[in-house]
Amino acid sequence: MNHPTPANEETLVLYYYKDGLSAAELRAIERELERNPELAERYRRLALELDGLAEPADVPMPEGLEYRLQSTIARAARLEQQDQPKATGWLHRWSFLAGATVTAALALGVGIGIWVAGGPGHAPVETVPVVAQPSPQWSPAAFERGLETYFRTSRSELAGLEGGEGSDRASLANAMLQQNRLFAQLARQNGAPELARVLRSFEPILAQLGRDDLSDEDVAALRAQLEFELSVMLTKIARGSSQDTKPNTQEI
Amino acid sequence: MVTKTKGQAPPSEAEFQQAIAQRASRWYSACLRITRNPQLAEDALQDALLNAWTKRHQFQHGARLETWIHSIAVNSALSLLRKQKPGVFSALDDEVEDPAPSAEQAHHHEALNAELDSALRNLTEVERVCFVLRHLEEWTLTEIAIAVDKNANAVKQAVFRAVRKLRERMPTLARTPS
Incomplete structure (x- = not known):
């Protein structure tokens, strides 16, 4: 047999x-x-x-994860509903929150050290040339610089995508997604969960931008929206830094 | 439970939100068992939800949305594990067991069935993934083979080794009352 x-x-x-x-x-x-x-x-x-060996009990989720997941879907849904990129109410609200949290995180100081390499101006869209790694050294100023470089470089790379290949766009979106997560992870590990949440809220836009079935209009709208968000973050960082040294001259 | 029937529109945002409220913990647990890394499990879940939302028009009517997302989450966890550790599934004979968990990981793992979790830690990455997918996720050997890019026989061997190790390392199993 x-x-x-x-x-x-x-x-x-x-x-x-x-x-x-x-x-x-x-x-x-x-x-x-x-x-x-x-x-x-x-x-x-x-x-x-x-x-x-039955299925073990469910693991309690990290604090705030459920809210973040729900926000992710809510934001993805809103993105789809928008015909044109514009500074809608939710965008303003988010941007305000982003600015506030960035400033708060920087003011409090997140116990993070990072090193920053590369910069804007190189052609191939393979990776976002900013690398952040945890370090035992406490350096909120370095974190601020790293964030700023990340936002600035990403904005520059986005601008350079005009008329480019879809694969370049997907590659850039994926690289930004990974980099964004790294910064979010660093922020969360160092007592800035709100900043982490704000960074995470970029993900629906990045995920959409990485899709290969978008029309040129969709791509343009998403790019414009992301560039706007990055610009807002850069502005808020600049204001936050300025306020650190000139506390009465700038409004956050 | 969100169950769609024929002719219905794709799952709505409200249905996604309801599924998250009801099942996110289960999805997270499944991702954590695959990755053994809380951060990767979170990322996998986030990826899975965005992916599910984007592809919700492909949702099979009659299926449960929670189950569909669960499946996407497990695949997402496998994908991130592969990215994190390239070649992780290529060394099926690798006998290196998981390193001791970090403090953060240990906190999360406490909530897993302590004994099973402890025993799973003594499996290699491939053994653990194959066992979890076969035993807990109820994937077929063929499905696992495709996911880890191995032939079915290699997956069988990984499951056999996992079962043997678990039986050896979980003495209370032998005392399970009949």
Whole structure:
């Protein structure tokens, strides 16, 4: 008979899952289990043990994750509803929040050190030339510079995409997404969850921008929206820095 | 539960929000079991939701939205794991087990079934992923093979090794009452 040796535990594992065996093999094992009490007992124990490996309880989600996920969908839905890029109410509200949180995070100081490499002006859209890594050294000023460089470089790269290939756009969007997550992670790990949330709120735009089925109008609208957001962030950072040194001369 | 029937429009934003409220914890847990990294699990979930939203017109009527997103989330976790650790599924004979979890990871893992979690930590990455997908996610061996870009026999061997190790390292399983 051309079926696996019933005594083989591996065969019993496959029998337990009813997977990886032919119908003939399954029937053969069933017959063997009926007439071989020792094998039936071994299978009963195996099945009991595997049944015992039931799905563990759900893990509590990190604080704020559910809200962020809901915001992500809400924002993605709003993005789709917008025919043209414009400074709508939610955008203003978000930008205000972004500015406030960036400023707050910088004022409080996030215990982050980063190093910044590269800069705008190079042609290929392979990666966003800003790299941030956690460091044991405390350096909110470096974090500010890193964020600023990231926003500025991204804006420059976006501008350079005009008339470019869709693959370049997807590549840039993906690189920005990864970089954005890195900054968000650094912010969250260092006590600036609101800044992390704001950075994360870029993701629906970036994800949309990375799609390959967009019309030229859609791309233009998303680009304009993202450039606007980046410009707002840069403005707020500049104001935040200015206010740090001239507390009474600028309004956040 | 959000169940669509034939002729209905794609899932709405409200249905997505409802699914998130009801099932996000389960999706996150599934992603965490695949990646064993809270940050990657979060990213996978975020990616999955955006992906699901973008492709919601492909949602099969009659299916459950939560289940559909769950499946996308697991795939997303696998994808991020591959990006994070290129070649992670290429060394099926690699016997290196997971390193001890970081403090942050340990906090999250406490909530997993402690004994199973501890035992899973003694599996290699490939063994753990294949076992979790086969046993907890109920994927077929063929589906797993496609996901990890291996043949079905290699996946079988990984599952066999995982089961053997888990049975050895979880003595309380043997005392499970019949």
